[in-house]
Amino acid sequence: MFTDSEQTSAQTVLVVDDTAENIAVLREILLPDYKVKAALNGTKALKIAQSNPQPDLILLDIMMPDMDGYEVCRRLKADPKTQDIPVIFISAMGSDEDEEKGLDLGAVDYLIKPVRPGIVRARVRTHLALHNQTRHLGQLVNEKTEELKQSRKQVIDCLGRAAEFKDNETGMHVIRMSHYVGLIARAIGEPESWVDLLMEAAPMHDVGKIGIPDAVLLKPGKLxxxxxxxxxxxxxxGCQILGQHDSGLMHMAYEIAKTHHEKWDGSGYPGGLKGEDIPLSSRIVAVADVFDALTTERPYKRAWSVDEAIDWIEQQSGTHFEPRLVQAFRRVLPEALEVMNTYAEKVA
Known part of the structure; x- marks a missing residue:
């Protein structure tokens, strides 16, 4: 019998067979070492496999009414929630074709009835060990990936803030602007993965200002x-600093740095691009960047009120900015104002 701690830590094997006697045999073989769940049909097996906690391994009969084992395995492997659970077929169907079909469907092993207790225990133990190792390696990869992602984000933040330091020492501009572009991108229905990439790349839009002399960058009034x-x-x-890389993030950062001052009517710089020839990322950044620049005090200008800034941006719809994005920004303005308040400039 298990102690309470052993019951808690023991792995779970789901036995699927339409014959209760076969389930009883496998239960007797496994119970000294594992928790055992049972299903008399494929529908019940799929339900148990999707439950929480999930079984760690499935022993699956093939010849069952309504839904045979092959179909059960096919559905398990087609579902992202259950596709990683190892499946071992246990069947009286012993031909090479039967075994090959089972393995082709994604099973990790195939045992022939009548089963031999020692072989069942050995195969279950081996495949659970492999599955545990795979899960552990996957967890390590995820942890390292997250570490790299956080490190990358920190480097990006530092680079973006370095560009802002000359005329906005708090660096809050790039934080606010990043949130604004996320709001606009979501408002026009862009996928979340693209939105995340845009929010990470946007802070580097003005990294090229590092190369502009202070006498120009900080000059009061009109240049x-x-x-x-x-x-x-x-x-x-900015393009020279960032360079061109295969990374999706760096590619987007490069295109934003290069084209965020282009205008919808073609009157912008440096390339005089017009309309949809301007990357969507840069068209979104243009709205967010200008709004934050207008509503923030800088050495060379006073801060405009939100109403003044919105009025000006709407006047520029169709010339400086893509009209669709201006409308989207107007829709998310309440959320943008929350961002503005959350990341307001700190008064010394």
Whole structure:
């Protein structure tokens, strides 16, 4: 018999067979070492397999009424929730074709009835050990992937804030702007994976400002023609800093750095791109970036009110900005104002 702690830690084997006597035989073989659940048909087996906690391994008969074992295995492997549970067929069908079919469906092993207790225990033990090892390795990979993701995000944040440090020492601009682009992208129905990528890439939009002299970047008032030409080089500098990489994140960061000052009507820079020739990522960043720039005090300008900023952005719909994105930003403005308050500039 199990103690309470042993019952809790023992792994669970689901036995599926339409004959109660066969289940009883397998239960007797396994009970000294495992918890055993049983199902007399495929429908019940699928329900148990999807329950929480799930069985750690399934022993599956083939010849059953209504739904045979092959179909049960096929459905288990087609469901992301159950596809990783190892399945061992146990059947009186002993031809090479039967075994090959079972293994092709994703089973890890195939045993012939009548079963031999020692073989059953050995195969179950082996496949549970392999499954445990696979799960452990998967967990380690996930942990390392998350570590890399967090490290990457920290580097990106630092790079984005470095670009902002000259004229916005708190670095809050890139944080607010990142949230704004996420709100806009979701409002137009972009997939969450793309939204996440955009929010990570957006903070690097102005990284090229690192190459702009302070005399230009921090000059109060309007820039003269020469200084304005210098300022317009920051997309080029950003591309040089970021470089071109295979990474989806870095590719998006590069295209944003290069094209976030393009305008919907083609009057922007550096390429004079027009309409949908401008990457969607940059069209979204343009709205978010301008809104935050207008509503934030900088050395060379006062902060506009939200109403003033929204009025100006709506006036620029169809010229500077894609109209669809302006409308989307208007819809999410309440959430944007929450972001603005949460990440407001800290007054010294």
């Amino acid at each position: 003269d023609d020469d200084k304005w030409e210098t300022m317009k080089k920051h997309p080029e500098f």
